[in-house]
Amino acid sequence: MTTLLTLHDVVAGYGAGDILKGVDLEVSTGTVTCLIGPNGAGKSTVLKCVSGLLRPRLGSVRFAGEQINGLSPRARLLKGIVHVPQDRSLFPAMTVADNLLMGGYALKDQKAVRRRIEEAAEVFPICRSRAAEHAGSLSGGEQKQVELARTLVLDPGLILLDEPSIGLDPKSRHQVFASIRTLAEAGRTVLLVEQNARSGLAASDFGAVLESGVVRLVDTGANLLTDPEVARLYLGASGAHSSPGASGASSAADVSAASTTSSEGAR
């Protein structure tokens, strides 16, 4: 597998403070990687640094071998990086069809845009059956499917998904993770941020644990799901593997230590 995205020692933040304090992360072509971690760890900030909504203060972001730190969001989009933000990103008063057309706004070849919309509708049939309806009238899960379909219009090299299951009911959440697997099976590369760590890791080939602005642990999604420390801290485990009285600080240290011994730690 070739490396598509590399973040090296990335420091970034808003105002005077740093949210990311030296993030190192690699994402391989054709894989789904899930970033998990506590609130405020900087998961969404990582995605913003990749899509260009936020410029890193230090460090480098490389995509397909090219440093992209200085590029605008539009330039990164044209290179094939699509970012689906945490909030619902459809245009609610526009039809599903118009939302899909907006997915190809940056492209000049409108014939290609229409062809790709047809292809996206093959993967996400809702785009055809509800094409004339306002996006705001769809359920949360349906809107997420249209958002994912819209990303395909650009034929992206990398899809960044920020908390795709947030605010959804269990059935819609299931639909969203099934859709992410559909993207993975089609060979798409996805970097996913997910608060619902168990579902996110289950849908991913690889996972990374971000704490206090630093990546503490990288492994396969399956290994992280069975890692007792990760289970205790992020998967809502019963605590069977936790040591009594372990504090948050010592837990973080444990996770950090685990990262150095991970067989997939170089990823």
Next chain:
Amino acid sequence: MHALIQGIILGVLTAGVYALMASGQTLIFGIMKVVNLAQGAMVILGAYLSYQLFTSFGIDPLLSIPLTTIAMFVLGVAVEVLFLRPLRREDRSELSLLVTFAVALLLEGIMSVTWKTTVRSTNTGYANSSWTVFGYQITLVRLWAFLLSIAALGVLYLLLNRTRFGRAIRATVQNPESARLLGVEASRVSALGFGLGAATAAAAGSVYGLLYPFNSGSHYDLISRLLSIVLLGGLGSIGGAVVGALVVSTSSAIVASAISPSWSEMTFFVILLLVLLIRPQGLFGTTARGAI
């Protein structure tokens, strides 16, 4: 009853012009979240330009609209680039209200120097022609003004709903961050959107000059009406601006013809206050994201 129906006819015909003026105002707010206090001055400048083309070259104000809209579009883009864009860059957008007021004063000054403060009006050959239909009088100039305003609003509708640029504008209004992530350049949309708002002001100004006498200070009265219309209809909603203009014009005209002209202005403000008390976001406004 006759006076009431006559008032309604007059109100509906006048509403078209106000709807056109207010659509530009609400479009600018929808895209940039800027309350453009210069919109009234831009309408008056449009009226002066078409007056000048009529008196100097004999071009009918209804025919000079393509010329005046192009000129005002360029002016609108220049205002956005020179005065409003630096505020966004410095994250000081809250000052845009003051800046657009300053632009209004600047335009007023330029108009005062160029055309003096004498009240002008564009008197075409058909200015006093009228038809009587079922006993109700319809002045030709108001009918033309109404039809032309509806046509201009139709062009605006098609531009927003049938073109790639229009889709980008609507997307920016509804979800700016998402639009940016899809490659829409916010600064370009803002500049062209402001230009489009100024162009609608020019078209409305040409029609306004046919209907009413004006001078460089007329924009104060206009801007208060325009702000009231867009507040009534809901900030950012073009459909709301049309309905707001209908409410303003018909209520004023009905009261003026059925009760007394001196009460007509107040009637509208009473309606505005009542609507805002019951529905603070206006008739078609949304509390969260807008839609045009």
